[in-house]
Amino acid sequence: MSIAIEDVSKHFGAFAALDRVRLHVASGELLALLGPSGSGKTTLLRILAGLERPDADGGRVRMHGTDVTGATPAERRVGLVFQHYALFEHLTVAGNVAFGLRMRRGRARVPRREIDARVQRLLDLVQLSPLADRYPSQLSGGQRQRVGLARALAIEPRVLLLDEPFGALDAQVRRDLRRWLKELHAELGITSVFVTHDQEEALELATRVVVMHQGRVQQVGTPAEVYEQPANAFVYEFLGSSNVIDGRASDRVLHIDGARYPLDVAASGDVRTFVRPHDLEIVPEANGGSTFPVRVRDVQLVGPTARVLVEREVGGGVIEAHLTRAELAGLSLREGLRVHARARSFKVYAGGIQP
Amino acid sequence: MTAARLLLTFVGLAWLALILLLPLLAIFAQALAKGWGAYIAAVTSSEALDAIRLTLLSALIAVPANLVFGLAAAWAITKFEFRGRTLLLALIDLPFSVSPVIGGLVFVLLYGAHGWLGPWLAAHDVQIIFAKPGIVLATIFVTLPFVVRELVPLMQVQTTAREEAAFSLGASGWQIFRHVTLPNVRWALLYGLILCTARAMGEFGAASVVAGSIRGRTVTLPLHVEIVFNEYDAVAAFACATLLTITALVTLVLKTVLDARERRTAHVELASGQLITAATPAGSRA
Numbered sequence: 001m002s003i004a005i006e007d008v009s010k011h012f013g014a015f016a017a018l019d020r021v022r023l024h025v026a027s028g029e030l031l032a033l034l035g036p037s038g039s040g041k042t043t044l045l046r047i048l049a050g051l052e053r054p055d056a057d058g059g060r061v062r063m064h065g066t067d068v069t070g071a072t073p074a075e076r077r078v079g080l081v082f083q084h085y086a087l088f089e090h091l092t093v094a095g096n097v098a099f100g101l102r103m104r105r106g107r108a109r110v111p112r113r114e115i116d117a118r119v120q121r122l123l124d125l126v127q128l129s130p131l132a133d134r135y136p137s138q139l140s141g142g143q144r145q146r147v148g149l150a151r152a153l154a155i156e157p158r159v160l161l162l163d164e165p166f167g168a169l170d171a172q173v174r175r176d177l178r179r180w181l182k183e184l185h186a187e188l189g190i191t192s193v194f195v196t197h198d199q200e201e202a203l204e205l206a207t208r209v210v211v212m213h214q215g216r217v218q219q220v221g222t223p224a225e226v227y228e229q230p231a232n233a234f235v236y237e238f239l240g241s242s243n244v245i246d247g248r249a250s251d252r253v254l255h256i257d258g259a260r261y262p263l264d265v266a267a268s269g270d271v272r273t274f275v276r277p278h279d280l281e282i283v284p285e286a287n288g289g290s291t292f293p294v295r296v297r298d299v300q301l302v303g304p305t306a307r308v309l310v311e312r313e314v315g316g317g318v319i320e321a322h323l324t325r326a327e328l329a330g331l332s333l334r335e336g337l338r339v340h341a342r343a344r345s346f347k348v349y350a351g352g353i354q355p
Numbered sequence: 356m357t358a359a360r361l362l363l364t365f366v367g368l369a370w371l372a373l374i375l376l377l378p379l380l381a382i383f384a385q386a387l388a389k390g391w392g393a394y395i396a397a398v399t400s401s402e403a404l405d406a407i408r409l410t411l412l413s414a415l416i417a418v419p420a421n422l423v424f425g426l427a428a429a430w431a432i433t434k435f436e437f438r439g440r441t442l443l444l445a446l447i448d449l450p451f452s453v454s455p456v457i458g459g460l461v462f463v464l465l466y467g468a469h470g471w472l473g474p475w476l477a478a479h480d481v482q483i484i485f486a487k488p489g490i491v492l493a494t495i496f497v498t499l500p501f502v503v504r505e506l507v508p509l510m511q512v513q514t515t516a517r518e519e520a521a522f523s524l525g526a527s528g529w530q531i532f533r534h535v536t537l538p539n540v541r542w543a544l545l546y547g548l549i550l551c552t553a554r555a556m557g558e559f560g561a562a563s564v565v566a567g568s569i570r571g572r573t574v575t576l577p578l579h580v581e582i583v584f585n586e587y588d589a590v591a592a593f594a595c596a597t598l599l600t601i602t603a604l605v606t607l608v609l610k611t612v613l614d615a616r617e618r619r620t621a622h623v624e625l626a627s628g629q630l631i632t633a634a635t636p637a638g639s640r641a
Contacts, residue, residue, distance in 0.1 A: 080519070099524055152523075
């Protein structure tokens, strides 16, 4: 089921939660809506679900070519999964999964036997058959979210919408459930959209990532595309830790504290240069005009990585370099030592969005 | 330490015995002072039976009325945003803060023969004051806050996520209410109804103002107790008082049972992470 979001805007009072968002979700995709809180990602998901409406003149939502802007969630046939599960506490696991089918009346009524059979199949799918008669309060967080997923799948939705589905779980369960959801999506092939503020989750799970900020789509692309080719400063900073180094550009050359780096495009004036900590190299001696002097402030060992905080001697300000333990061993760094830094790769955004 | 604890316990128990237990015993002792025969006769006299019937009738009308109004008001206050929401919540508390006698007087002022609506009512041959409708109205007035007050805090903690889930699964408005909202508040609702019933049966102040104490017509059980007592028939007065006392004791037991149940449900809610939901209101909507 493909989804087209056409210039959708949504205001809450004077606050613009969504500002003319355009987006196309291909059939069978697992799309991540990624952004900080307040970026509009949950509002967009709720508009996709039919729980919110766009502004009166605020665009359309189409599913498989049909305009569904005014349709209810049930008419759209979307399955919803909630951050805090939203399970029916007074019903058993099986009762929760059966809920959508039991509510069908009149001609849509589903016979008892068929409901039972379908619930059984879904519980097998989410590996919860042995817990069918338990109540939600007797389950762990991961199990509850699997009940939530089975409940949403029971109505055979055309689209699955998940709002921070792993948000309430602890790290280990989160990782397991993420992997499991990816396999399940591959198996069912149902068009799915999930909201997350966790870039690692988006990059690991999604076929495509939509990065949102201030109610607008900043970039859409595969995880590799958005990580390696961030469209603007906001996307760069949001998708991983980064150093911001101010420099000067003139005639396709970037100057940082005396070091010179070639630029692909002509630029001039003060620019902000973005360097990932693992792209910042520390060397003992000045080397060929591409290094700039720094002083070691602190060295922290975190697992396999050494985080080295250094202060720029010329421009000032502390920046962070991530070294392997082997690299660190070859340098014998200590606080106050004068060394040199070099950016292996960097990005310069002219007039980029201020984070 | 031990001495202090013993002393405190003794003072506590002695106080309770003096203030609560002794009067309670006195009621039953007085009621049975002339033996079982007099007791039975007192509670089955035609005046007593009329009073019991009227008390039950007003409770039977007031409690369902409060059930419907309480659910509707709590639903509106907690699930929707609208102007005057806080005002409505404050107004619902009015019967708690106003003396029941004042409440009764307001009804006399409105519906009495010389009241605002009195002439119109008289013209249409409707009598409210010094008649059963007045007593029912007064009872509804004083019991108004009980159900709403029990439901609102609970429904405020529960976000609308469950209702939204049910909606997305195709449930109709009525189905959502019947299968999701109602089961989630059933214990609080029952608790509110029990308190409401107890209050409805024991109501004296407002009822005495609007009733006019016409024997056999507008005398509720508490009013009957007062009338009989004023006629120096202590045995009959206390015999009828035991009926009200027993109602109160039954309420107390039910309330205790439900309290324990509610605490268990609350514990379950906590375990299920519902409280986390409660702690992240509108701000969590990205």
